Amino acid sequence: MGNHKDTVTSRQVTIAVFSLVIGAGILTVSREVVDTVQTPDAWISVLLAGLLTMIAGAMSVILCNRYPGRTIFQFSKEVVGPVIGTVANTIAILYFIFIAGFETRILSEIVSTYLLHRTPEKVLMITFIWVATYQAIGGINPILKAFEIYFPIVIVLLVGILLLSMRKFEIINILPFFGNGITPLLKGVGSSLTIYAGYEIIFVTTAWMEKPKDAMKSLFKGLILTTVINTAVVLITIGVMSIDEIKNLAWPTSSLVAEIYLPGGFIENYKLFFIIIWMISIYTTFLGVQYLAAVGISQNFPVKYRNALFAILPFIYLVALVPHDLGEVFIMGSAVGYTWLGIGLVVPMLFLVISLIRGNKKGGRAKQK
Amino acid sequence: MKAKKISAFTLIIIMFTCAACWDRHEVEELGLVVAMAVDKESGSDDKFTMTTQFVNPNGVREPETGFKDSKAYFNLSRSGESIFETLQDFDIVSSRIPNFEHLNIIVISQEAAKSIDVYRFVHTLLAFWEVPRNAYVLISESEARSLLSREPELEHMPAFEIDRMVTTETGTSKKQFKRSLGDLAKDFAAGSSVAVQKVSFEESIALKGAAIICGKEYKLLGFLDERETEGLNWLNGNAVLSSISIEEKESGNVINTTLNIKKHKIEPKIKDDRISFKVSIIAEGDITENWSETSDVMESEFLRGIEVQISDEMEKRIYDTLDALQKKFKADVAYFWKTVRSTDFRLWEEIKDDWDDIFSEADIEVNVDFHTRGFHNRTSR
Structure with missing residues (x-):
């Protein structure tokens, strides 16, 4: 399947x-960024990384638009x-499988830490993978529909939780700006870029x-929205926790939620909402990368989409x-991020440059005809 | 068709045999822990005793007869060297599985706070996923566990009584502003000393004064008395509707006003490696008690005089607090360090290890500006 005739709307993209x-990245991003930057203005790095991703994304779209109607797996050759095209595609497919595995692991870690302590992690993982596979069988359209359904739930809960944690926000914790110059911030861009992995869906x-x-x-x-959310999460986590405490937290964003306290005791435990959000976010990410891997296989090798899905x-x-x-697990997370720097940022740029050089000749020929 | 039937049958069989709930907990079977007390085990340096207060649902529910058939709580104690092990050991003595998700109050006795590393304690508790960051920490003057076994008058159980007392903020600033496990972890992570509420036992449980825990050895340094605590709350801008009394200059009559910190600001001044601070506080309040025969609260001149006197009195008390913090404890629990960090990050990185010494020598100028808004329902006496 992987129905190529189905169309996709702009909103769905x-x-x-x-x-x-x-x-999964947003769970730990504050700690990783603060660890590299070491200053209270670490959130600026996240913002800069978002802008950089937008540039890379823009190039990818220009690249894709040069080959209308075909996915990157098809036109890369x-x-x-x-030869190089097939190798590049295979690496991309392996990378998507790698992310999918990582997201599965993070999900099981969170669920077993906060929710189901005695359920074996393997059971959690297998259940999760199977549910996602069931949804992915239908191809791109059911997947995008699912994203559309989950999107408002995630946004409302996420913004709600961020607003509630603002009660403990101390502005003195995020000051001063550029206190240690701009160099640490630039270093931080490297580690915060990794949370923007995933925009590659537009290649398809x-x-x-x-x-x-x-x-x-x-x-x-899409990227502006994610940049705003990512920056807000890091900014608010620093404002509430202060940089010294963030370094001690395994899951800073989850601890941020644990700080929420509303007098009156209407709801005491906000972790529940947090778990809902992140189970959905991780699920959607998993679904996306699983689909990308399967589509990649089906368009490169003589395997049907459905079989590829099961094979991976x-x-x-x-x-x-x-x-x-x-x-x-955390080391694996950074490994995912740094692989992405190659596959998500460098490769599209290289491809675009090569395509521009080669494509010009072709365009010329087309005109002559 | 046959294959379909077989697979359907297999699925149904699997459904029944594999159905499992590893994490099933019935609410009735949980032992909800609402408070915890930590005492030092007598005669041992490293061992401490932990007492937990469980909710007894039968005691909370009001039976039809109108009589409570049992107490609403029960306490259990275990001793040990490792925090986590001791907590887990409650399984041995409890008929219910202890659950710490609703832990509200943690009382550490003075003896225990002097001998155990409080940061390690906070850190270990928070690493345990069940323990909420919002549980409040108190230091008790006497034995901590005895506070949990005193029958409360108004609430169902001692833990709730203490919790209500901790969270009420209006009325007085003689008790230190509440500090939770999460707050302690944040301050200790930054190497800052911290002032937490002190609980003592007089005729009833009383929360007055503050206990200062050092940000280096993470041990209890000592206590601030009520007056000093009041000064500290003003410094931190935590006073929500407290009150202050003065004697009027001319007549010596007592005048009392309410007090509310409207604005407070700490400005660091860094000059040639010497750091000094300027504290400006704007407070507001109404005149509530006036024993003066001659004066009239309608007169604005009288009010202006009172304002100056109250401002001076507040300044004096804040200086007393600062004196205790700088000379006696060498502990910056008023967070002057945060203002240094937010002004000059590089300097802060250099001096943060010696901050306690630098703080104890810093010049601090306090400026209080008190305004009366007027008076309550009656004009002159």
């Missing part, structure tokens, strides 16, 4: 970008030749958009089992 980017969706010209606009809407399941599960402890 925006939501898809949001759903894929907001995933034309850009860099069949642009091909099937109703109006491919809108791809750029939808991408930007054991690999996803194996990847999820690799880390021995929580520390290794």
